[in-house]
Amino acid sequence: MDTRAAVLDDIDALTVLLDGYRQFYRQPSDPNAARHFLEQRFGLGDSFILVSEDDEGVIDGFVQLYPGLSTVGLNSRWTLNDLFVDESARGKGTGRALMKAAGQLAREHGVARLVLMTQVTNERAQRLYESLGWQRNTDFYSYLLDIE
Template sequence: MTTIRAATMHDLDALAELLDGYRQFYEQPSNVQAAREFLRQRFGQADSRILVSENGEGALTGFVQLYPGVSTVGLNARWTLNDLFVCPDGRERGTGRALMEAATQLAREHGVARLILMTQIENERAQHLYESLGWQRNTAFYGYLLDI
């Protein structure tokens, strides 16, 4: 059985391992200490919301991280669902779906008008999940990046 709940500082070490796995999925070098420090900053600054999934034994199996923002055009709150990761042992068990549904519910509870996300073009598995949950591919805007 999977349980979804808000992450706490108590989860820092296990969550850092998951974040490191997420970064490796995106071909970044492993660095658990840097992941731990990044998460410590998120908790300290309270600038994101992190939900975690845990299995029946209480081990963390995944997380979703949301960053609050606003829309000037819409005059409302929009959150960016920046990260979704499920450890390999937790996949194909509905964990990703449960995390996405919990993120949507959390946004709804906070009066957020829209969730947005981006995913790699090759990440078809994630795209199928998002679309099965009613997410729509944005065809009205191009995305741009500028590395500083």
């Protein structure tokens, strides 16, 4: 498998993966909205998207990072907001390769820290993160406010 930065020509494959990712989080399938969201990311350049390709060049996973800042740390902090691997590629090291590529990209950009959130019940993802040296944050609570 190979990991690389996503390009606009990847949008069809990314649309399918993003729609699958959203369904994993119990959102209704909406490929048109997923494509529009990706078009916005490419157009605004406000995220970094990395993809993995299998030996035949088929895109089978992605990771998306959003740049941010830490006032306390006085440095850059990126949010690893999305990691998704197609079912056919799971258990083959694809997620691990994408996570390592995300870390490498952050190092290349001088980012001090990556952060992520995952569902409490997503134990498979938690095992992956912890095996790569990610540490569970027990010092802060996470809060959400829906703005209508």
